[in-house]
Amino acid sequence: MNGHSLVVLRSGQAMPRARIPQLPLPDFQRAITAGVAAGQRVAALFADAPAADGNVELYAVLADSARARLRVGRTTLDSDHFPSLTPQCPQVHLFEREIAEQYGVRPEGHPWLKPVRFHASYRPGHDAWGRSSGETPLIGATDYYRVEGDEIHEVAVGPVHAGVIEPGHFRFQCHGEHVFHLEISLGYQHRGAERTLAGGPNKRTIHTLETVAGDTSIGHATAYCQALEALAGCQVPIRAEVLRAVALELERLANHTGDLGALAGDVGFLPTAAFCGRLRGDFLNLTALLCGSRFGRGMVRPGGAMFDLDDARREQFLKCLQSAFRDVENAADLLWNSASVQARFEGTGAVSLETCLELGLVGPAARACGLECDVRQDFPWGIYRFAQVPVSTWSTGDVFARAYVRWMEIQRSVAFIREQLQGLPDGPVRADAGVPKPDHLVAVLVEGWRGEICHVALTDAAGKFARYKIVDPSFHNWTGLAIALRDQQISDFPLCNKSFNLSYCGHDL
């Protein structure tokens, strides 16, 4: 019960950096473990090196869903080592690996201390693995976990995959078809997206954010704009809040529909695969009707929205939405009513609620384990403060649950968009964005279609980003996929993978 040692703030509330409590390392770590024990979740844990040769600072952002609060604190490391929290608190495992890789500080006692993205340390001369500063890490070169024994074999897949998808490396430890363990090694998509945000905002910032994960352009742009607006004290017009939420739900509709089709394809059920492939495009076209881009590029901008929806366009929009939804309903019904599909979905790749909580899973993957978590309900922002979207959960944690949660969310997103557009408030769609306040911190949560997107911005004395941290939902959830594969057939991997459908570039940044 040490939560009071961290400062409480709302998602999207800017606070002077001087008010973020500076805790001794043991207190900082105790605050994290106590918060997690009390049901909070680590939304972000990251490092910053304020001076090139100075000490590394760690920041923690805990999400207290029950009270709609964030708890934030920091500590300064006095050496390049610190005791790892992972053995007590598994959900920080990847955050600690990321901190080690980015800033060359080593979490001692970390059970799985491997590179995350295979790049050189941001602090030349400090390396968690003792590599010299001229040495460029070789992608994928790490000590993979191996199971030894007669008849045990290893299957390695990627980085280039069979389909039109992003690259990543997967290693299976198998006995025949039976998977003992799957290790996922990423980093192939590392473009320096997060690193280049420091020193911003500048004219490239929003475009970087829109392509952090290109299928989540609206989600990441929304989180970024909220962060900037909070730092600048900008009030977004209500009409713009509605249009942004409509765009966000369209992004969810397109991706969820595409996922249902791809899941159908992975079990060889071609009717729904074909129908949903087309219908996903219909939702993308709706996004283009709104803003000219199928991926919502240019829609969300600091201060509001770039495009408005006049009455005639709104009528056309609602008509197309209705017809797309009717066809998705028809395509989805086929899935739930086909025994051959259900036989493959049910019981495959199950993740327990306990594991889900330990790993800190988010989004549909967590809701499919029965966890009632949704940023739209837990930390409502914009129009979601006034219009609730019911949280969709299922309890079995398997492929079926992840598919069915998507279908429930499709229905609710359509209902939400209809309701919002029928009562679209009058007024402007954009306000002056203003300039960010110097020496402030803001943490923002947004429910993207994959789950919780967390952005944390720290400004310097000139109001520029001293550090900008991005946590894509995939960062939390990749380990969930690895665990889901345990004791499954290797042939179920594509199905399990698609049921999570995680972002490689969102993870690799």
Add this chain to the structure above:
Amino acid sequence: MLPVFLARLKQGHRTLPYPAEAPSLPDRFRGLPVIDATKCPDGCQKCAEACPTSAITTADGKVRLDLGRCLFCVDCLEACPEGAVAYTQDHRLATRTREDLVLDGQTLKLAESLDEKSRRLFGRSLKLRQVSAGGCNACEADLNVLGTVVFDLARFGVQFVASPRHADGIVVTGAVSENMRTALLETYAAVPAPKLVIAVGACAISGGPYIDNPEVHNGCGSLVPVDLYVPGCPPHPLTILDGLLRLLGRLEDRPRS
């Protein structure tokens, strides 16, 4: 089985009548951008200053637009005080050379078809391996869309295959991260010659929003020989399809509408 048949009837026939009929695109769609230099006040640099990727540059009172860098965003439109910048509805953007993407006031020279020998090899059957090398999954998604019933890429004899050994060429997306450089080169090497390289999207052509980041190689042009450039961020599926069909010599006789 009956519900499946009924659903099939309900969902209807969805394949576009393309290329027989001109596609219909939403009115806000941002196709080929045009800059009317006659409207530009002397010395005005506003569009160039606003451009996030320096796709627009000005020199000697002339405005130059590099479609290979262009993100098709609205920053230049917003910045221009004279309304000199506009997007047309023209989705046709693909070229055979990097230089053709740089517009200095001239008309865009769309991709010409392969030579006759290559057309005999690939014109009716082109198998492609896709390599995402730092792509954000938007280009990848709209390449995937070509396989849906709407575009039905296979009716043109074009298909994405699971192995470079089965492919006639590669389609590259992404700015080519250093971490994907080797995989890209090895995939290219694994494709039997003669082979094609198609760069899809601003990232694969120039680095896109990631231009000059040390983590990327500003696209694939410095690593593999590119035969077709398809600009956009991401390009519309029709833009990609148009480029592929032009390359195969199956569209070139159609006049620009």
